Amino acid sequence: RKEVEQDPGPFNVPEGATVAFNCTYSNSASQSFFWYRQDCRKEPKLLMSVYSSGNEDGRFTAQLNRASQYISLLIRDSKLSDSATYLCVVNGGNYGGATNKLIFGTGTLLAVQP
Amino acid sequence: DGGITQSPKYLFRKEGQNVTLSCEQNLNHDAMYWYRQDPGQGLRLIYYSQIVNDFQKGDIAEGYSVSREKKESFPLTVTSAQKNPTAFYLCASSINEGFGNEQFFGPGTRLTVL
Numbered sequence: 001r002k003e004v005e006q007d008p009g010p011f012n013v014p015e016g017a018t019v020a021f022n023c024t025y026s027n028s029a030s031q032s033f034f035w036y037r038q039d040c041r042k043e044p045k046l047l048m049s050v051y052s053s054g055n056e057d058g059r060f061t062a063q064l065n066r067a068s069q070y071i072s073l074l075i076r077d078s079k080l081s082d083s084a085t086y087l088c089v090v091n092g093g094n095y096g097g098a099t100n101k102l103i104f105g106t107g108t109l110l111a112v113q114p
Numbered sequence: 115d116g117g118i119t120q121s122p123k124y125l126f127r128k129e130g131q132n133v134t135l136s137c138e139q140n141l142n143h144d145a146m147y148w149y150r151q152d153p154g155q156g157l158r159l160i161y162y163s164q165i166v167n168d169f170q171k172g173d174i175a176e177g178y179s180v181s182r183e184k185k186e187s188f189p190l191t192v193t194s195a196q197k198n199p200t201a202f203y204l205c206a207s208s209i210n211e212g213f214g215n216e217q218f219f220g221p222g223t224r225l226t227v228l
Contacts (some may be wrong), residue, residue, distance in 0.1 A: 087157075090213075
């Protein structure tokens with residue numbers, strides 16, 4: 001089983017649509033969770049950290065379910081500029097839950113169509 | 115402007131040659147990391163450093179070496195022992211190595227072995 005699993009997509013959605021990405025992780029000791037965005041041939045950029053209570057930043061909402069080891073990202077009112085690969089990122093892996101070693105999912109590709 | 119710089123952006127190497135990738139940060143971060151990204155795979159940790167003059171192997175350190183003589187700088191050498199060096203190399207930094215601290219990435223170096 002992969003340490004962080006994501007649906008690779010692609011997700012093709014029209015502008016204005018709501019889209020949800022899911023991610024599961026295998027290490028129950030993980031303590032920190034992130035969503036990064038990566039544009040084609042560019043570096044990953046932090047989109048948001050994910051907190052146990054869930055958090056929202058404008059059109060983006062992230063949820064964490066520790067019992068199910070599941071993380072989600074919801075994007076409302078999709079824009080063309082949201083087209084990118086979204087990486088689910090979890091700390092720990094072989095290094096334990098108290099470190100800042102990050103384990104990256106392979107990413108989910110989103111293509112927002114006009 | 116605070117940030118992380120990597121150079122060169124593109125690098126071509128002949129088989130059997132060692133090459134060094136530069137990574138510099140002016141964020142005053144203690145921790146620095148090197149990752150490798152291959153198509154269809156998540157980022158994988160090569161080496162990391164929690165503090166000056168200290169570094170540890172990540173998941174795929176074979177064929178690579180690093181140094182951390184200054185807080186701002188964490189160069190990566192890809193040696194001829196690395197069997198499949200063609201990849202996108204990303205350097206990152208975080209305030210320290212504690213979990214939950216966001217990692218910020220440089221723009222990356224694309225290495226191609228001819």
